Amino acid sequence: MASPDPVKAPTAGDVAVDFGVYVHWPFCLAKCPYCDFNSHVRHAAIDEPRFVRAFAAEIAATAARVGGRTVASIFFGGGTPSLMAPATVGTLLDVIAKHWTVAPNAEVTLEANPTSVEATRFRGYRAAGVNRVSLGVQALDDSALAALGRRHTAQEALAAVAIARATFPRFSFDLIYARPGQTAEAWRAELRRAIAEAGEHLSLYQLTVEPDTPFADLRAAGKLALPDEDGARALYDATQDVCVDAGLPAYEISNHARSGAECRHNLVYWRYHEYAGVGPGAHGRLLIEGRRHATATERGPEAWLARVEAAGDGLIEDDVLTREQQGDEFLLMGLRLAEGIDPRRYQRISGRALDNARIAALAGHGFVETSPNGRLRVTCAGFPVLDAVVADLAA
Numbered sequence: 001m002a003s004p005d006p007v008k009a010p011t012a013g014d015v016a017v018d019f020g021v022y023v024h025w026p027f028c029l030a031k032c033p034y035c036d037f038n039s040h041v042r043h044a045a046i047d048e049p050r051f052v053r054a055f056a057a058e059i060a061a062t063a064a065r066v067g068g069r070t071v072a073s074i075f076f077g078g079g080t081p082s083l084m085a086p087a088t089v090g091t092l093l094d095v096i097a098k099h100w101t102v103a104p105n106a107e108v109t110l111e112a113n114p115t116s117v118e119a120t121r122f123r124g125y126r127a128a129g130v131n132r133v134s135l136g137v138q139a140l141d142d143s144a145l146a147a148l149g150r151r152h153t154a155q156e157a158l159a160a161v162a163i164a165r166a167t168f169p170r171f172s173f174d175l176i177y178a179r180p181g182q183t184a185e186a187w188r189a190e191l192r193r194a195i196a197e198a199g200e201h202l203s204l205y206q207l208t209v210e211p212d213t214p215f216a217d218l219r220a221a222g223k224l225a226l227p228d229e230d231g232a233r234a235l236y237d238a239t240q241d242v243c244v245d246a247g248l249p250a251y252e253i254s255n256h257a258r259s260g261a262e263c264r265h266n267l268v269y270w271r272y273h274e275y276a277g278v279g280p281g282a283h284g285r286l287l288i289e290g291r292r293h294a295t296a297t298e299r300g301p302e303a304w305l306a307r308v309e310a311a312g313d314g315l316i317e318d319d320v321l322t323r324e325q326q327g328d329e330f331l332l333m334g335l336r337l338a339e340g341i342d343p344r345r346y347q348r349i350s351g352r353a354l355d356n357a358r359i360a361a362l363a364g365h366g367f368v369e370t371s372p373n374g375r376l377r378v379t380c381a382g383f384p385v386l387d388a389v390v391a392d393l394a395a
């Protein structure tokens with residue numbers, strides 16, 4: 001079916017915004033002990049056709065609300081989207097293209113777990129229209145992978161990376177650092193090995209112990225020997241050194257890329273553009289009649305299905321954000337980026353100017369700087385205390 005005509009992009013703070021579509025697949029084969037994403041393990045087979053119908057209904061309902069858009073990016077996240085049949089991904093891409101115009105150069109990313117079984121589906125995803133894959137490698141050390149509860153070895157993960165490289169025009173993989181017992185020296189060596197296998201993009205996350213996870217229980221029991229604050233700082237500094245040396249600087253606090261290879265989908269979030277969130281527990285930020293709506297759907301997969309089947313969408317939240325809330329979100333997202341934010345856009349979004357005295361005080365501590373083109377950005381010294389910097393500027 002022909003795509004609808006492209007329409008002029010809406011604006012936020014006088015900037016024409018990109019539109020992204022996030023699709024959440026909420027199932028995994030096992031729950032990793034550090035993970036608090038909306039992911040669930042089911043022992044019975046998943047009824048994919050039923051999920052496809054519900055995703056299609058929610059996409060149609062979202063399109064009816066926002067109207068015509070040109071889609072710059074589509075992201076299948078999870079959970080483990082690489083458990084979906086390639087035909088499911090293909091059908092969902094067709095449904096998106098039926099309701100919106102998909103830009104010819106749209107980025108279409110799928111998150112994949114790097115097991116050999118999943119790698120066998122990569123060609124099917126590519127044929128369905130996926131052009132970028134993001135693999136959860138997590139570590140290149142088998143004992144660390146076992147401690148993270150992963151179901152793949154380093155060798156198996158690297159084999160999946162090689163298949164991704166041969167199959168997709170773009171790929172990325174994730175590593176977790178600041179793991180129990182990890183030294184900066186060992187991490188430097190592991191990261192250099194990873195960069196030798198990487199393409200043009202890497203996500204490097206510092207391990208976070210999330211509440212109500214098995215790792216939180218282990219830590220409470222004194223059984224998780226995580227690096228202390230100085231140790232974590234040394235690991236963060238090692239990350240920046242090794243990546244800058246290799247030509248993969250951080251363009252966001254945890255994301256590294258060669259210039260031009262940044263993940264466009266995540267830039268939609270961090271640049272405070274517009275996105276639809278589809279599937280269980282997905283969040284969206286939609287521009288409807290000049291107002292920014294924050295949407296969220298039911299998290300439980302079966303409850304989400306029941307809600308969509310009864311009401312046409314799985315929405316449990318749909319709030320119009322105040323200008324102050326939008327200003328706070330804009331700061332929180334934009335200051336994660338190395339490019340920082342345009343203070344004039346902040347003013348247009350929030351209706352108030354940033355406080356120059358606060359900026360001067362933060363700059364005095366070396367936490368922020370203003371670039372020659374007037375953008376405000378957080379420095380290397382400021383990134384480890386980003387939350388405090390944002391809170392200060394938003395106060």
Ligand SMILES: C[S@@+](CC[C@H](N)C(=O)[O-])C[C@H]1O[C@@H](n2cnc3c(N)ncnc32)[C@H](O)[C@@H]1O
Pocket residue numbers: 034035036037077078079080081111112113114135136137138174175176205206207208209210
């Ligand atoms: C949505 S997860 C899923 C990717 C995929 N299911 C996998 O595990 O390979 C995206 C990434 O978040 C990171 N992550 C998840 N929980 C984390 C935590 N507690 N601390 C740091 N990074 C985490 C992992 O690197 C993971 O690859």
Ligand code: SF4
Pocket residue numbers: 027028030031032035036037039078079080113136
């Ligand atoms: S880290 Fe990935 S595979 Fe593990 S539970 Fe979370 S989403 Fe699933």
